[in-house]
Amino acid sequence: MDFVEVRVQAPRELADILIAELAEVGYDTFEDNDDGFCAYIGEGDFNPDAVAEVMSRYEALGELEFEHRVITRQNWNAEWEKNFEPLVIADKVSVRAPFHEPRPDLQYEIVIMPRMSFGTGHHDTTALMITNQLEIDHQGKRVLDMGCGTGILAIMAVLLGADYVLAVDVEPWTAENAADNAVENNVQNKVEARLGDITALDGEAPFDIILANINRNVLLEDMTAYERYLKPGCPILFSGFYEEDLALIRAAAEKAGFRYESHRIQNDWVSAIFYK
Structure with missing residues (x-):
């Protein structure tokens, strides 16, 4: 498509x-x-x-x-290959394409082939989410990545020790790309890419961590669902909205049963951590 x-x-x-x-x-x-x-x-x-x-x-x-x-898919591929530069996040995470040189000097490395998906790490929200992920204990955890894009946050979760990540997105090519990138990073046995919106979670048990980097409207609309799918005492990381929308997101999150912990800002974009 x-x-x-x-x-x-x-x-x-x-x-x-x-x-x-x-x-x-x-x-x-x-x-x-x-x-x-x-x-x-x-x-x-x-x-x-x-x-x-x-x-x-x-x-x-x-x-x-x-x-x-x-x-078209072909034009998109040519465009990102022309413009995609390697990236370092929080002095710990290398994000690169397969045709870039590895960075063995950094603690973590993620190889991304964006194709028709979004989320190479270059957008402020993705970088902010990864920086916040570095503060969260993922060891042995079951993680939900909503709006997964390229699957970069799901891959990061596995590198941080997660046992299983469900990566969900509404776009067919995005779900395909997330699955391909999981293979590229040799984490396909721990990442499941699934096509759908919040209803794709029907029947799922609560998760230990939720990563939701989408946009303000979707976050607000699905806030109560996030609460249902998160275990008590566990973290949820939000992004995809501006600093001026933080109060609105916080009010909705607290109403749903989450407790505000902290947030980061980069170029007016925000990633915030809450706990259930």
Whole structure:
């Protein structure tokens, strides 16, 4: 399947509103850039009239431009291979593609082939989540990675000692990519990639750790479900939202039965740790 990229140029305060609006009409992956953001949706679900209607409601609030293009698997692969640079997180974790040189001087190494998935570690939220993971005891744990993208957080969980990680994402190519990356990192016997949303967890026993790097709206919508699927006294790590949304996330989490522990901020993005 190919997908559509909607590239939006808008001031920051307006971009946040537009991201929320586009999430309501089916967009579930967003990437910030210097001019605004890009939103992604499967080509079969793309409705240009729905996008134009959202944009028309906010044109009076600030300078706003948007355009879209179809991105094929082949074009996406070429793009990430051209731009994907190796990364070091928290001075401990190397994130690289197979064609980069290994970093034996670092404690952990993750090899990622992003293809049509998102989450190479270069986005602030992924780096923040991994940094927070380094503070959590994963040894022998059963972990849930919601919105797994490339599977990078699931792989990190196994490197930190997890016995089993269920990696869930709503996009078919993402679930496939997460499974492929588990093989690339030789952790396929401990990572299960599953296609679906929160309903894909039906029948699952509670987990020892939950990793949820998605977006504000999905986190808020699924907050009570996260509480059901986490063991008492165990941690849940959230990301995918801005610093200004932390109070909203914290209020919803505490209402659901979680206790705030700490958070990190990088370029206005947040990753927060809560406990049940």
